[in-house]
Amino acid sequence: MMIFNLYIGKLVHIELLGDRDKMGYLIDAGSDIIVIYMDKKYVYLPITHIKNIELNTEDNANQDAPPDPISQTGHINFVGVLHNAVDRFVEIYLSDHQTLHGYVKYIAQDYLVFYSALYPKLYIPIIHIKWISPYESHQTPYSMNQKNWTTDTADSSLDTLPPTFGQVLKGLEGEMICLDAGLHASQIGLLEKMNDSFIELVTADENKLHFNVQHIRNCISFVK
Template sequence: MFVLSIQSLRGQIVDVVLSRDIFFQGKLIDSGKDIIVLSDGQRYIYIPLTHLHRIKRSTLILNNEGTSSQTSPTVAVDESISYRTTLANAKGRFSEIYVTGQIPLHGYIFNVRSDYFAFYSPVYKTMLVSLQHLKWLIPYYNLKNSPYTLPDKKLPVIPYNQPLLPSLEEQLKKWEGELVVFDLGEDPMKIGLLKSVRNPMVEIVVANGETVYVKLSHIKSAHLP
């Protein structure tokens, strides 16, 4: 019923509030059972419904009325849009994602697994991103230059040559014994030696030698420094 209600706003300029009071305004281009698509006139913004707190018809009018000069990224007309089809369609395309912290990440999705996806960032390299913690995805469709104007050798087609396991828990277990960074390292208690992964908890040893247990379901991203 909630999804049907959102569909009644399609084609209209809407105000959207996400968790942490993140605000977007744009034309509601499409909606599915677990995702909506906005256009702010420059970009297409894909927002999983998990993080949508509020949506309403806007009292303000965008100067460009939410239209975009970019090629439409939506799936075929006869295919229902969903979070997973969106991720699949974005694979290999330079994109902006937001997971946590003060700034979004830039890079590209190169693999989608059961409860996480693998993301290559020229800054952070290979990252594991929990599906439940992605706040938004903005694919770039008309880049005139390579990302950051980097040469191709800095943007590898296969950035991680080891097979990725189906679940985040399994993949993190493979990293046991490695130094890991959770959630971009904003919290020093989430940077350390990964000792063990036993759902629901992950055990790490931080810089001062303390053992810290982090709840697996609260891990938003992980990468090896």
């Protein structure tokens, strides 16, 4: 976007929805995403979650210098970034200070499949991703052995996944699931049914709760 080109190579302050403010050097900008360099890493931020951006006027003595040279392309987009992240060790930030570390394994129409050392398979609606940042190629989660994270590991179940997140939830009716990584006990239970844009979840104490699918930030399935 033209407005972001004004900040290329400069230290900027970004107010981001659902996260603390970011400060770093603007490296690149595309139609729906920008890239900043901060804390010695590249952070990819979808424009839809940016509230405002401005030049940083504070003392920048403690800031990392920008990479030299800055290789701006202007051709990046969010979907392309996600596809390039497949089988890469990345950090993904959602909201409520929920950060996930692991591997993007599959990109569908409106969600992605994410593997983590802490959780089983996660389904993450793309719209809820506030930013994504790749790790160096030699890094692995918690310094675990690389063979445990080989990108050659095939999961045949990925080939039969439906195109939308809503259809994933519909297919999990009658199964135990965990919503939003189980931040609250009420988000773990049996997915009884899905009607329109709501799901009915039965918790351990047999309480029935209804969640709006549009506000579910991720779902963990316990199906083998």
